[in-house]
Amino acid sequence: MDNKHRRRRLAKICVLAGLFLVASVAAKAAEHTVVIEGMQFAPATLEVRPGDTVIWKNKDPYPHTATAVGGSGFDSGEIKPDRSWKFVAKKAGTFPYECTLHKTMTGKLVVK
Template identity: 40%
Template sequence: MLKTGLAAVCGFLLTVSASQAATVKVIINNYMFMPDRIVAHPGDVILFSNQDTDPHTATSLDGKSFDSNTIDPGSSWSFTVKAVGTYKFHCAIHPDMLGEIDVQ
């Protein structure tokens, strides 16, 4: 009984820790998102940190999934991904800056 109970508790602890949200960091520098392709899971936090000398945004191409507004140099912005899917984004100030979040 002790072995069975202990195994059940250990299994529960492994399940809880495996399902905790992660923070995925994206650096904005030299007019690029690094990395420009992100793999995340529902509940993960995506953190954009602007280490460039100019302001930028992280704005979904569909115009509704997420929009950071202006992220000034030295500032950060984050949001939590909720639904599985592929979300392409860009900088609304510098539209050549592109990225993608693949939520699995």
């Protein structure tokens, strides 16, 4: 095999490796963050796919919870200031949630 052929073959391998990388990254589950600040969940409504991870990050100086209403899904328990809580969304559906310590704080997680 001469150098020209070798280079071509290497280029083909690189292209295939690149495609494989793109495909595997695309199939990977995503990570989303809900920031809790000023007694609010931001974004208030978050749409994710099954398998995605949702991270609630508490930036307030007091604890909060992210608790699905009616025991339908998840409950973070107390998230202390500067702490976060992770949840992997598995079941599809719409999950309204609230902070059990401050009932005016509400959000919605949509898994589809």
